[in-house]
Amino acid sequence: MNKNRLLLHSCCAPCVPVPLERLQSDYDVTCFFYNPNIHPEEEYLKRLIELKNLAKLLKIENLAAEYDSERWFELVKDLENEPEGGKRCAVCFKMRLHETVKFAKQQGFDIFTTTLTISPHKNAILINQIGSELGDQNNIKFLEANFKKKNGYRRSIELSKLYNLYRQNYCGCIYSQREKQK
Numbered sequence: 001m002n003k004n005r006l007l008l009h010s011c012c013a014p015c016v017p018v019p020l021e022r023l024q025s026d027y028d029v030t031c032f033f034y035n036p037n038i039h040p041e042e043e044y045l046k047r048l049i050e051l052k053n054l055a056k057l058l059k060i061e062n063l064a065a066e067y068d069s070e071r072w073f074e075l076v077k078d079l080e081n082e083p084e085g086g087k088r089c090a091v092c093f094k095m096r097l098h099e100t101v102k103f104a105k106q107q108g109f110d111i112f113t114t115t116l117t118i119s120p121h122k123n124a125i126l127i128n129q130i131g132s133e134l135g136d137q138n139n140i141k142f143l144e145a146n147f148k149k150k151n152g153y154r155r156s157i158e159l160s161k162l163y164n165l166y167r168q169n170y171c172g173c174i175y176s177q178r179e180k181q182k
Contacts, residue, residue, distance in 0.1 A: 009114035017159040033064040038172035118147035
């Protein structure tokens, strides 16, 4: 039986193993790294390399879009002072999921979802709402999930240690980095 092809938007390596554990029995999963919010570029490259190494270790395909931080900064202009989890994050989620659904559609995937909901700092309801709307608009199914449930976040920490993964201490954008440093 052929499994449906699922494109998994992946924000970083530590967030991938739990969704994979939960999805691989039902789907043929491919990771997709599109995160122009990550700043600085050195951090972006560090996370991308870590995800590529994990994908190789777990024998899964990992694809990546180009780093387009200028577009991200343009979209979040005037939202610099929003708190973590505010309007800026909603814009960021929408940008990344829009690119994911577009790529999924172009490449013939059956369904898409994101690892973003594994974070205890991310609003899974909002992320699922954005993903579902984009899926409907593009005629491709979005798999709603809240990967932090059923101890998902704790499990991601365990698997990060097992795989010796680099775990960043901020979401990725320069504004979350500044907030973390305060």
